[in-house]
Amino acid sequence: MDEASGNSAPGAKAGQTRRNLGGLRDIVPDLEAAGELRRITKPIDIRHIATLVDQSETALLFTNVLGYDMPVISGVMNSRERLGIAMGCDFAEIEAQLRRGLANPIAPETVSADGLHDVIMEGDDVDLFALPVPIFGTLDGGPMITAGVIIAHDEEFGYNAGVYRLLVKDRNTTGIDIVTPNNLRKFAEKALARNEPLPISINIGTHPAELIASTFKAAAGVDEMALAGGMRGAPVQLAPCNTVDIPFIADSEIVLEAEILPTGWTKPEGRFGEFTRLMGGLHWNPHVRIKSIRCRAKPIYYALHMPWENIWPSGPIYESAVRRVLHEAGVQVTAINVTPGGCCHWHTVAAIKPLPGDGKNAIMAMLSVADMKHVTVVDEDIDVFDHMDVEWAVATRVQADKDVVIISGARSKPLDPSLVPTPGRIPTTAKMGIDATIPDDVPRERFERIYYAYADDIKLADALGDGDGAAKEPAPLVGNNEVTALADEIRTAICETPQYFFDLSEMFGDAGVPALSRALGQLHESGELWQDKLGRFCLTGSEFAAELG
Numbered sequence: 001m002d003e004a005s006g007n008s009a010p011g012a013k014a015g016q017t018r019r020n021l022g023g024l025r026d027i028v029p030d031l032e033a034a035g036e037l038r039r040i041t042k043p044i045d046i047r048h049i050a051t052l053v054d055q056s057e058t059a060l061l062f063t064n065v066l067g068y069d070m071p072v073i074s075g076v077m078n079s080r081e082r083l084g085i086a087m088g089c090d091f092a093e094i095e096a097q098l099r100r101g102l103a104n105p106i107a108p109e110t111v112s113a114d115g116l117h118d119v120i121m122e123g124d125d126v127d128l129f130a131l132p133v134p135i136f137g138t139l140d141g142g143p144m145i146t147a148g149v150i151i152a153h154d155e156e157f158g159y160n161a162g163v164y165r166l167l168v169k170d171r172n173t174t175g176i177d178i179v180t181p182n183n184l185r186k187f188a189e190k191a192l193a194r195n196e197p198l199p200i201s202i203n204i205g206t207h208p209a210e211l212i213a214s215t216f217k218a219a220a221g222v223d224e225m226a227l228a229g230g231m232r233g234a235p236v237q238l239a240p241c242n243t244v245d246i247p248f249i250a251d252s253e254i255v256l257e258a259e260i261l262p263t264g265w266t267k268p269e270g271r272f273g274e275f276t277r278l279m280g281g282l283h284w285n286p287h288v289r290i291k292s293i294r295c296r297a298k299p300i301y302y303a304l305h306m307p308w309e310n311i312w313p314s315g316p317i318y319e320s321a322v323r324r325v326l327h328e329a330g331v332q333v334t335a336i337n338v339t340p341g342g343c344c345h346w347h348t349v350a351a352i353k354p355l356p357g358d359g360k361n362a363i364m365a366m367l368s369v370a371d372m373k374h375v376t377v378v379d380e381d382i383d384v385f386d387h388m389d390v391e392w393a394v395a396t397r398v399q400a401d402k403d404v405v406i407i408s409g410a411r412s413k414p415l416d417p418s419l420v421p422t423p424g425r426i427p428t429t430a431k432m433g434i435d436a437t438i439p440d441d442v443p444r445e446r447f448e449r450i451y452y453a454y455a456d457d458i459k460l461a462d463a464l465g466d467g468d469g470a471a472k473e474p475a476p477l478v479g480n481n482e483v484t485a486l487a488d489e490i491r492t493a494i495c496e497t498p499q500y501f502f503d504l505s506e507m508f509g510d511a512g513v514p515a516l517s518r519a520l521g522q523l524h525e526s527g528e529l530w531q532d533k534l535g536r537f538c539l540t541g542s543e544f545a546a547e548l549g
């Protein structure tokens with residue numbers, strides 16, 4: 001398969017060909033076919049969208065939003081399953097796509113803008129209020145554009161893409177939340193120093209590949225659209241804007257051609273619901289002038305749902321960072337869960353095949369990932385996606401004085417609400433790792449699990465229904481002589497090799513369990529039966545017999 005054609009599949013399962021990922025609207029039939037998207041055709045008040053998405057087990061496509069003439073899609077990336085469907089692979093494989101994109105970026109290709117858009121509002125015709133931009137939380141600063149992939153250019157660093165929220169102010173003005181020290185802020189600060197506006201394209205309704213790549217915190221100078229191309233296995237198509245000197249993503253549903261005005265960080269705005277699932281405070285941000293709105297034919301407005309659609313795309317990003325540092329640390333990792341409970345930023349559970357000391361090495365490596373605050377390391381028999389299993393490992397394999405590592409004064413994510421405010425300086429954070437791997441110096445047999453007899457063969461469905469799995473009629477009850485003969489046979493068997501009751505029931509199953517129990521009862525009564533140190537039946541006084549210890 002040819003990577004550049006998009007037919008080969010970074011992350012596709014062996015033997016499976018990956019389709020070209022396409023754009024946002026191409027995901028709709030796939031999500032619908034998988035039962036992961038429902039259409040709401042009843043008239044809907046735009047203020048009700050956020051709560052309806054929050055209550056829904058699927059993405060929602062609102063086809064009749066009162067007062068607007070375009071449909072609204074929301075919740076596309078709200079779960080592992082949906083992100084996997086969008087990316088054409090299992091969720092767990094998205095991080096491999098990302099790593100492949102980083103290792104083999106594919107530069108975007110330029111296409112003509114002609115014919116891409118049916119409606120173009122320019123100059124005085126620009127009217128942001130024509131777009132169905134919803135509010136999310138009750139404390140939000142107002143209707144907020146959340147799905148804008150924003151492309152900007154800087155002489156020194158080249159192209160940059162990121163996702164930043166834009167609060168709608170008037171028919172051609174928004175704010176832009178670049179309060180944190182990200183690359184776009186750096187570009188805007190440089191433009192401000194020149195007293196020039198910074199041209200940007202705001203691409204609303206792109207494929208999640210572009211959203212994930214833009215969310216990735218790449219160093220300045222890394223073109224996230226080339227990363228998205230590497231993830232897709234095909235170049236992202238860009239076309240030139242008409243009113244500003246910057247490209248837009250050709251298959252975006254809606255494009256806002258715009259400039260960040262050289263007003264500086266002088267306007268209050270917000271509040272914003274954050275990925276922490278909490279309300280952030282007021283921010284001071286620049287303003288953005290919208291110079292043109294371009295819409296595809298029958299555009300779909302993507303109301304990226306806050307905070308969950310903000311949270312999920314970070315999962316593969318941190319997973320790839322954790323995998324990279326564990327690889328560098330020489331730790332063999334078998335599974336990673338960057339947990340949604342930790343907002344897909346702060347918590348990771350990693351399963352490893354540990355060599356002695358690897359539990360601690362894994363903690364040190366994982367906590368080196370920026371933002372990673374609490375990590376738990378488990379053995380490979382623990383299901384990192386099962387909270388109960390992970391907690392069980394912590395309960396049964398951890399001695400807190402030896403297995404909990406706490407590091408003070410590490411770099412923080414300032415949005416962490418538990419940090420004590422430090423006016424005038426960036427606060428530091430404490431980080432914690434729990435080594436829940438089986439301790440090296442504790443006997444391994446203490447961790448032997450309970451396995452139910454015949455678990456592989458005997459199925460509840462057969463027992464409840466009338467399948468083939470009906471039990472065999474037990475052998476008829478036997479007399480004392482036969483029991484004595486069976487006891488002789490058991491004696492001979494365990495004289496050579498100690499056996500568990502289950503093994504004996506397999507060996508002498510034809511006699512039936514009642515007869516077997518009676519025969520063992522005879523050996524108990526005669527005092528001949530003992531147990532070896534694993535608990536198997538052996539003969540009293542034999543070489544296998546366990547001693548009082």
Ligand SMILES: Cc1cc2nc3c(=O)[nH]c(=O)nc-3n(C[C@H](O)[C@H](O)[C@H](O)COP(=O)(O)O)c2cc1C
Pocket residue numbers: 146147160161162163164165166177178179180181182183184185214215216217218304309310311313
């Ligand atoms: C849905 C969504 C909304 C986001 N909103 C913001 C935002 O308002 N402000 C911000 O600084 N970062 C926001 N981010 C995170 C940035 O997109 C991310 O940090 C990105 O790497 C910044 O890129 P840059 O450093 O290249 O500028 C958001 C991410 C997502 C997925």
